[in-house]
Amino acid sequence: MTHTNTAALDTALAYHRAWTSHDFEQAMTYIADDIVCQAPAGRLAGAEAFRGFMGPFTHILTRSNLIAAFGDDTTALLMYDTDTLPVQDAPGAECLTVRDGKIVHMRIIFDRLPFEAARRAPRPG
Amino acid sequence: MTHTNTAALDTALAYHRAWTSHDFEQAMTYIADDIVCQAPAGRLAGAEAFRGFMGPFTHILTRSNLIAAFGDDTTALLMYDTDTLPVQDAPGAECLTVRDGKIVHMRIIFDRLPFEAARRAPRPG
Numbered sequence: 170m171t172h173t174n175t176a177a178l179d180t181a182l183a184y185h186r187a188w189t190s191h192d193f194e195q196a197m198t199y200i201a202d203d204i205v206c207q208a209p210a211g212r213l214a215g216a217e218a219f220r221g222f223m224g225p226f227t228h229i230l231t232r233s234n235l236i237a238a239f240g241d242d243t244t245a246l247l248m249y250d251t252d253t254l255p256v257q258d259a260p261g262a263e264c265l266t267v268r269d270g271k272i273v274h275m276r277i278i279f280d281r282l283p284f285e286a287a288r289r290a291p292r293p294g
Numbered sequence: 295m296t297h298t299n300t301a302a303l304d305t306a307l308a309y310h311r312a313w314t315s316h317d318f319e320q321a322m323t324y325i326a327d328d329i330v331c332q333a334p335a336g337r338l339a340g341a342e343a344f345r346g347f348m349g350p351f352t353h354i355l356t357r358s359n360l361i362a363a364f365g366d367d368t369t370a371l372l373m374y375d376t377d378t379l380p381v382q383d384a385p386g387a388e389c390l391t392v393r394d395g396k397i398v399h400m401r402i403i404f405d406r407l408p409f410e411a412a413r414r415a416p417r418p419g
Contacts, residue, residue, distance in 0.1 A: 209405040209407070236389055236401060237369055237371045237389045238371075239364030239365065239366075239371050240364065241364075244362055246362045246363075246364050246371050246373055246387075248371055248387060248389045248401065248403070260401065260403050261403065262371075262373060262387030262403050264361055264362045264373045276361060276373065276385065278373070278385050278386065278387050278403050278404060278405065279403060279405065280334040280403065280404065280405055280406050280407070281405050281406070281407040282334070282405070282406040282407045282410055285407055
């Protein structure tokens with residue numbers, strides 16, 4: 170359908186495919202060392218901070234579904250749905266800036282409320 | 295840049311411009327009577343249910359900024375930032391399906407946690 174340069178979208182989809190298939194180390198190869206990530210809880214600077222945020226999420230992921238993905242040569246925008254161990258039907262959206270095949274900026278949106286509710290819920294045992 | 299049919303994006307941007315400029319009645323002219331909206335709190339069916347969800351939000355909106363917007367002939371994907379009376383820096387993302395110039399489906403993602411925290415906070419007076 171599209172005739173634009175989709176370099177950023179290509180990188181975003183490669184990153185997305187990697188982490189949703191539980192290959193987080195492969196996903197990290199698309200993350201710039203100096204990535205800045207604006208997450209719901211605040212700003213994360215650098216690949217190691219990003220790893221500490223996103224890595225644990227991939228461990229609780231049980232299902233994912235890409236809802237929509239668009240992009241051009243510099244920017245990609247993705248929306249997806251996930252199921253996780255604590256929360257079912259937890260969608261997310263990411264706006265990614267890509268430079269030289271690496272994600273240098275990510276703005277990620279998801280609803281923290283059900284995760285917070287699950288964290289506070291009494292655990293069996 | 296793009297050579298695709300962007301009919302859905304055009305409608306999505308017209309809707310977005312209307313509600314972010316506090317003309318919610320104009321925004322509602324882009325909403326199909328039988329819209330289905332998947333919001334963080336659950337599924338809303340029909341334009342009146344949608345009005346009850348989105349209308350109050352436009353009343354607390356103090357600033358907005360479109361972060362990214364893409365789309366084709368049927369689907370649009372938007373990410374934006376907002377400031378609201380209770381919560382600053384409250385971004386949202388919407389995936390819209392458009393048919394005959396009307397939004398028939400919307401999946402909207404935002405973080406309810408800061409709104410819940412503001413609701414629970416002690417009020418002055």
